Amino acid sequence: MIRIGKSVIVLVLLLLAARPHVYAQATDVVALTPTDDLLTALRIESSLSVFIDSLHHRTVRDIQVMPFSPVGRAVPNAGYTSEQARANPIWLRFRVQNATNKPIPLFVRVNFWCFESLQLFVTQTPEKTSAQTGSEALIRLLPPRVSRAVSTTAVDSLPGLLAASPVVGWRTPVAARPVHNRHFFFPVTVPAGADYTVYLRTLKVRGAQVVPVSLLRQAAYETWMQRDYLFWGGVLMTLLFVSLMSFFFFITTRDPIYWTYLLCVICLIGFMVINNGFLNQFAPSVQFWLPRQNCYFLFPLLLFYSNLVFVRTFLPLKKTPLRWLHRLSAGVLLAGLFCVLMLVVENWVQLSSPVEMAFLRLFTLFYWLPMPVMAAYVVMSLYRRYYRSAAWLYLVAITPFYILNFGQVVANFGLIPTYRPLVNFDIYAATGLFEVLALTFGLAYRYKLMRDNSDRLLSSQREQERTTFATEVQTLAQKNSLLEERERIARDLHDNVGAQLAFMITSLLHIGRQVEQQPIVNGKIQAEQLRTIVGYARDAIRTLRETIWAIQQERFTLAEFEERLNQYVNRYVQQTNGLDVVVEVEGDSGQPLTSAQVLNLFRIVQEALSNVVQHARATEATVRLQTQPNGTFCLTIQDNGQGLNFSPDDADNGERHYGISNMKRRTEELGASFRIYANAGTVVEARREAEMAN
Numbered sequence: 163m164i165r166i167g168k169s170v171i172v173l174v175l176l177l178l179a180a181r182p183h184v185y186a187q188a189t190d191v192v193a194l195t196p197t198d199d200l201l202t203a204l205r206i207e208s209s210l211s212v213f214i215d216s217l218h219h220r221t222v223r224d225i226q227v228m229p230f231s232p233v234g235r236a237v238p239n240a241g242y243t244s245e246q247a248r249a250n251p252i253w254l255r256f257r258v259q260n261a262t263n264k265p266i267p268l269f270v271r272v273n274f275w276c277f278e279s280l281q282l283f284v285t286q287t288p289e290k291t292s293a294q295t296g297s298e299a300l301i302r303l304l305p306p307r308v309s310r311a312v313s314t315t316a317v318d319s320l321p322g323l324l325a326a327s328p329v330v331g332w333r334t335p336v337a338a339r340p341v342h343n344r345h346f347f348f349p350v351t352v353p354a355g356a357d358y359t360v361y362l363r364t365l366k367v368r369g370a371q372v373v374p375v376s377l378l379r380q381a382a383y384e385t386w387m388q389r390d391y392l393f394w395g396g397v398l399m400t401l402l403f404v405s406l407m408s409f410f411f412f413i414t415t416r417d418p419i420y421w422t423y424l425l426c427v428i429c430l431i432g433f434m435v436i437n438n439g440f441l442n443q444f445a446p447s448v449q450f451w452l453p454r455q456n457c458y459f460l461f462p463l464l465l466f467y468s469n470l471v472f473v474r475t476f477l478p479l480k481k482t483p484l485r486w487l488h489r490l491s492a493g494v495l496l497a498g499l500f501c502v503l504m505l506v507v508e509n510w511v512q513l514s515s516p517v518e519m520a521f522l523r524l525f526t527l528f529y530w531l532p533m534p535v536m537a538a539y540v541v542m543s544l545y546r547r548y549y550r551s552a553a554w555l556y557l558v559a560i561t562p563f564y565i566l567n568f569g570q571v572v573a574n575f576g577l578i579p580t581y582r583p584l585v586n587f588d589i590y591a592a593t594g595l596f597e598v599l600a601l602t603f604g605l606a607y608r609y610k611l612m613r614d615n616s617d618r619l620l621s622s623q624r625e626q627e628r629t630t631f632a633t634e635v636q637t638l639a640q641k642n643s644l645l646e647e648r649e650r651i652a653r654d655l656h657d658n659v660g661a662q663l664a665f666m667i668t669s670l671l672h673i674g675r676q677v678e679q680q681p682i683v684n685g686k687i688q689a690e691q692l693r694t695i696v697g698y699a700r701d702a703i704r705t706l707r708e709t710i711w712a713i714q715q716e717r718f719t720l721a722e723f724e725e726r727l728n729q730y731v732n733r734y735v736q737q738t739n740g741l742d743v744v745v746e747v748e749g750d751s752g753q754p755l756t757s758a759q760v761l762n763l764f765r766i767v768q769e770a771l772s773n774v775v776q777h778a779r780a781t782e783a784t785v786r787l788q789t790q791p792n793g794t795f796c797l798t799i800q801d802n803g804q805g806l807n808f809s810p811d812d813a814d815n816g817e818r819h820y821g822i823s824n825m826k827r828r829t830e831e832l833g834a835s836f837r838i839y840a841n842a843g844t845v846v847e848a849r850r851e852a853e854m855a856n
Contacts, residue, residue: 778803
């Protein structure tokens, strides 16, 4: 992209460095030969010569003896006009020789510009003219805005004058022209062996006095017209599609860059429709909505200023150290508004010649003012590295179109020849279409990036919402788990510590009443009772410590649980009650256990061993815990005592089986099944299968 931009800049510099060519040689003759391609336009550039009528009233007879200047290979261009009263008619002359043996019908075509008047004269070349009649009769130009043919008798009465066309101009309806076309076509038939000199008188009262004239065989007219309308139909339909797409981008993104671009495309469509003559052909009444021919200056003006509005959005400098350029461009936009006012003020005010001249000079200055400002935007963006990719894209896109515009400005001031591409609207259409397509692809890519970014943001937002929802669910689950844990702790404290403390209180009250009712004779009974109470107090403290240990942390490992279980067995079961207990734990030592699982498993083991000590009359017991990574486990407490046949369904029957009921309830909280059966003693089993774990 950078190389392309540099190549374009070099091309611009070469164009600006080109010196005007001066053609001192005599003009050539347009020769019609049998080998000519009937569908190709005849080369007329080197055959043209020009004369500017400063007296405003010279006739064909006067012009024939005037010194014409060769135009060379450029398009005739007399520069900008001043006010209407000082506009000079421009006369063009070229010779046509028919070197064939049959007449050849031709069209002299003048591309549509808002000419005030055009008239074509065909004369016999002086060397071929027969004896002169010496008649002093003159043909004066028909008044502007009049469209009528010169009478045959009047033409025949003038020496050498063969034909004169009606006077036509931008006000002349297409149906009243010699050929019904938006361009100006003048039919000329050159007989076999004839040598004609053709004069074209043009008058343009405002704007650049450019006369893009060409010579076309009438046989090629239909083919040319079909190609012309096919080309322009494709160009305008493409621009219309781009404008609709830009409107879609704007309503879906609300990005102001798209409506400014839409404004540019609409102004480009208006520029091509109006200034290439389509408005004059299909809606002639619209061109009179503004005074004089000012409608032909409106859309070129809007095109340049809409591009300035776009570049202010495409390369924004408002929040950079170059904000002064942003403010300067705002002032230039006010100048554009002033130009629009100048175009409409003549509806109400008749301008004097000095005021009109001042307005035209000021309008010409303001008309081209956006170009250097846009160039400053591009250059400063590249120099300061603000929007390098966007600036290079914009530079490459607009360079061909604005080279033509800038070249036309330079040519209008006579600094370079007016090359035909500078006034060829087909080339303007191609370069304008290139600009639009390049910027459209760039903006479409920008739209894609915006959509991708929007999708990423939406996906991120949805992911954040899912994370938030999962967090909320997890928080609620934790709160629910905390409530359940609190309930379990409260129940554990109530069932164990609370019961033990209640028993201690009752025992102390009973001892107190005994002491009050009778004197102490033998204190052994009270001492034994107090020792029993101390034992219950120790059991309560132990139970409380076990509960606190279980709830101090959220997660335990299987190894930590095994260690705690061994400590309990060694300290409170084997040393106190003389029961030989073996603890066996099988599974991954690092497998995590929750505090609820640890507390429930511990209480089941504690309750089962307590039953063994109190009721089984056993000497040995085995505590075995088998775990799997999928969450299944099997906890068994087996003794070698007298055995017990017991159904879990009887666990809720009476206080006798209160401890067994607690074990069953805790097993259910673990999502496991509970049973007690006799097998060479009593076996207490809590088992969770894979289905239960899932």
